[in-house]
Amino acid sequence: MIKKIMATGLAAGLLVAVGTAQAAEDPIATRQAIMASVGAAAALAGSMMKSEIAYSPVAGKSAIATMNAASHSYGAFFPDGSNASNTKAAEAIWDKPDGFAAELAKFNAAAEKAMAAAGKKGPADLDAFKAAMGPVFGTCKSCHETYRKKN
């Protein structure tokens, strides 16, 4: 039994290690995958805000939690030299690292606050959800203004 648990633990550890190695090898693909999840969370949130789909606290919490997870991890995938010309990451990320870090900190602070407001079951109604998610949404364009390439 103990052996089995150890084996599982080892396997899980290996998986994490492999995952980390992949992220380090391809930070561009990793950050793009994270931003795709942010986009999907924004679509879920926005569709509920526009009442295109019915609001549900579970869905609200899912969107907020996705934003929160992304805000903790996203900034780690912009190592020097990952400024390939075919990505939308602007040179300003590497030219003004302090400014970029400040924008990431804003995203993280807003997402953590939304997470706290969401509580265990998610924001109770659409108004509560809008109040929690609104400031997170505001940080999207605040960062994209300077740190994403124009189309």
Next chain:
Amino acid sequence: MKKAIVVLFALVIIAAGVGWGLSEPTRLSETEVSALKEGDPGRGETVFWAGGCASCHAAKGAKGDDLLNLGGGLRLETPFGVFVAPNISSSQADGIGSWSLVDFANAMTHGTSPDNRNYYPAFPYTSYARMTSQDLGDLYAFMNTLPAIGGKAAPHELGFPFNVRRGLGLWKRLFLDPEPVIAAPVSGVQSDTKLWERGRYLVEGPGHCGECHTKRDFAGGLVLAKWLGGAPAPTGDGSIPDITPVEGAFGSWSAADIAYYLESGFTPEYDSVGGEMVHVQENMARLPASDREAIAAYLKAIPAVASAPN
């Protein structure tokens, strides 16, 4: 031989004289001046946001009430050189506080300063020329209520021949035309004519959308045949997108999608607004919802410009 030189000399003098005459800064006519009257600052605030004045004339990165401090200083780095946005606050000494309404209207619609010099078209008077005298009067009244900010902005940094202001008179003769760009809604698209015309006014006039979304020729004039068809970014790298109803591209946005984007900053795919458009979107979000709907109605019923923007 001597005669040829004399003739040549005379021709040069005539050409210079004609050039000087054609480059004379133009001004409003007597009739246009008499139509001007100082307006309502409350209405002028809407015109102020529609015109995007703060996006260039407030300090870089300004938010909230700081957007009303129009001390200038923003640097626009373009292929023609660096343009520095001037102080247009109500300061008598350093801003435009001493200007009359006629001075203001001549600047806005003719690109001509009170002391009869030509402005560079980085100041988008080529679009503002389409503004109504009522809107100009209201905007003037509103801007007079804004704070006086001391200190003049630095001069532009331009090389020859772009540093010859007089030459802009010729440029204005070629490219300053207050007529509408798009005469009527594209046929086959259902649209409320009144709403469409309001949208045209906002887009082609105060909103000055064409200044970035339309490509320019070698002389810096807008290529009107490719109106709003996208262009290389005038500052920095990247490009400004095509916002004509091209199938599979911007044409897939519904009018409601366009209005929502201008209000919230989110595309139909929930990508967010970025770059200089952030300021534009935040300005548009301050307009009445009907104005955003008007802009959307206009953009849905203009000719599609299909070719690549560059």
